[in-house]
Amino acid sequence: MDWDGTFLHCTLVEVSKNKGIHYGWIQEYNIDCIYIKRKNLIPVIIDEIKYIFGIRKMGTRYNKRYIFYPPNIQSNTWLEETRLSEIKEKLSYSNVRQCRDILAFRYLLGLTTISERSILYRDGIVYDFNDINCHEFGEKISLSMRVIKDWFTEIDVNKTIFLMLKKKDIKNKVELILHVRIELTKVIENVDKKHIDMVSTICNRLIDVFDHVTT
Numbered sequence: 001m002d003w004d005g006t007f008l009h010c011t012l013v014e015v016s017k018n019k020g021i022h023y024g025w026i027q028e029y030n031i032d033c034i035y036i037k038r039k040n041l042i043p044v045i046i047d048e049i050k051y052i053f054g055i056r057k058m059g060t061r062y063n064k065r066y067i068f069y070p071p072n073i074q075s076n077t078w079l080e081e082t083r084l085s086e087i088k089e090k091l092s093y094s095n096v097r098q099c100r101d102i103l104a105f106r107y108l109l110g111l112t113t114i115s116e117r118s119i120l121y122r123d124g125i126v127y128d129f130n131d132i133n134c135h136e137f138g139e140k141i142s143l144s145m146r147v148i149k150d151w152f153t154e155i156d157v158n159k160t161i162f163l164m165l166k167k168k169d170i171k172n173k174v175e176l177i178l179h180v181r182i183e184l185t186k187v188i189e190n191v192d193k194k195h196i197d198m199v200s201t202i203c204n205r206l207i208d209v210f211d212h213v214t215t
Contacts, residue, residue: 012027013025022034022035034059042137044061046111049184050105053164095126110201111141158213
């Protein structure tokens with residue numbers, strides 16, 4: 001099974017539930033999963049658009065639920081995930097770059113949760129755990145001095161976002177923003193057209209970010 005964000009048509013069986021997180025089993029694939037029921041699909045959309053920015057998605061979509069990646073299971077026991085804050089000093093340079101990209105992505109989207117607490121680490125890979133509430137999107141925010149000091153002293157957040165999006169075949173910022181607008185539109189129309197205004201919100205923030213980047 002490919003956990004690439006593709007919409008699944010399958011039978012989802014609930015095994016247990018803890019603090020709003022459902023532990024389930026996908027019958028057709030005979031595979032375990034974690035999923036959260038969502039009344040609002042903005043968190044789903046946010047996870048779906050991560051590929052545009054080169055960030056790993058958590059999983060794939062099913063109806064009004066969102067299936068996350070397979071849980072960490074050993075000897076039939078569901079294990080807790082490792083929080084980034086627990087191993088921050090042991091991260092590789094690649095992991096540090098992944099974390100910086102995740103924090104910059106959250107900054108671009110105006111998500112009020114910009115910290116390491118929602119970033120998970122498993123088997124050398126960093127994941128952005130999509131635990132946001134729908135009202136968090138699009139807020140005018142600034143990075144804390146601690147986050148800047150810990151993650152953006154080598155390269156600032158605006159330049160980080162630009163490098164996340166930069167393509168070899170896209171030579172200027174205007175074309176880059178157009179590319180992002182097209183990709184965002186595809187995703188949002190596929191998930192829930194009533195949230196299409198997110199395209200303009202994100203692209204307007206992107207224009208502001210690029211205004212602070214010298215190339």
